[in-house]
Amino acid sequence: MNYAKPKPRYLIPLRLAIYSSALFAVVHLHAEQGKLTVAISTDMPPYVMDSGSQGLEVDIVRQALEGYELNFVQMPLSDVQNAVQDKKADVAIGVLMNGGDIFYSDHLVTFVNFAITKKSDDIAIDSIDDLKTHPVLTWQNAYLELGDEFQTLFAPGAEYRSNYHEFGDQAKQVAQFWKADKQVIVIDRSIFEFFSKAMKQSSDSVEYHSIFPPVTEFKASFKDKAVKDTFNKKLKEMCQNGKYVKLLEMYDVELEATVCDKLPQ
Template sequence: MRNKTLKLLVLFQLLLGLPLFANTSELKVAIANDAPPYVADNAKSGLEVEIIQQALPGYSIKFLQMGWGDIQNAIKNGIADAETNVYEHGETGGHFFSKKYVGFVNYAISRKSEDIKIDNVNDLVGHHVIAWKGAHLDLGPEFERLFSPGGAGSKNYVEIQDSRDQVRDFWQNEDSIAIIDKSIFAHFSMKQGRSMDEVDTHKVFLPVSKFKMAFKDEKTRDEFNKGLARLCSIGEYAKLLRKHGISEKANICE
């Protein structure tokens, strides 16, 4: 009976494309502070957490939470073996970049009571615009032109490390526009006693921000890419999006 059970377990692992023998190596992964539904419960759950865990089943993954801007230096500073939410901006040396693994569906969000009209990216100029750290490089060439240091909209533009603080800044300041994933904004607004009925979400053709991971070594990067491809091929990635109530637009599977 024991041998039969072992054979069934091996067959099950082969069907799922999982390694037959676990590699118990610890992998330290720099990840953002809680921003449900992507990262939640002190990085114990959420879409990003589950993608990484399921793509690298042979590793004991330790998530290290930090601000968006700090993540980008976690490998260089010797803190982590991998970084989440990386967008290649010409970085070289000591980083092995994965394929895109997660997408954020961004909107421009304003107070309904202020009746702000936003039809294109240029309409954001002149308002207090709040985004995440590095967003001016992530949101397309027009946004980069307007909101990079010295750009026409840079005077009233801020980038904030933590999504919770980004939403708090929005509610504390009039004439504010948050550039943020709608699901994240809704979660933190509710925590602050606010409702989505109080805001307008503007479709200003901001791109879905799709990010890569960066790894310290090539082997782990390759294993992650293989695991990610498996999640796509068996439909598990789409299932995770539905589980967390995230738009299909965020699907990175080709």
């Protein structure tokens, strides 16, 4: 009769050690996968505030990615657009689709942009074409986001580019508007009013010229499709249960229509 040789006792703890190491590696991997670096703009209240620690965009992302450990990294808007492609972040908030081997969410936030002038300047702005003879103050890459006619006037190399001035910091953009006369600021109304109030300037002294599309909507970009799918699912739930509208109310953002109205059913 053949008997199996008993395995040396020292192999048992060795196998346990190998198993424990493998288990630790798997747990560690899942822990790392639960951490996300999120690229977000520099402060532009009420969307991003207090060095990226709060704001409408920040809270939307926190709720939509609940369960993940999020590390928000602020950078200029021009860098946010390509942060995932450039491997600077796992997620980038407030971007437009521009291809690349990445994944885009449904629209998550809406901006309502106006051309704004001081009433005392008495500048008539009835169309985008009326902007070309005035200093125009915008955010970074605005020429890519406000339609073909605006881009034709102010893209790099365009005829009226010298009248076009971009700001990475929208507080400085608003400050420059209040500093000098005969300028036109192109900006989201909520951002403009927030900074103007902080600077003790009254929005009653300005004219809002509605010459752009009713809203400009932005997405999030993702390195991982599964994370993007989770985000979309949660965002839809926030729309359905009223949490999205509550965030708008909390940050005093008034919209005639929200991204929730366009989410796929």
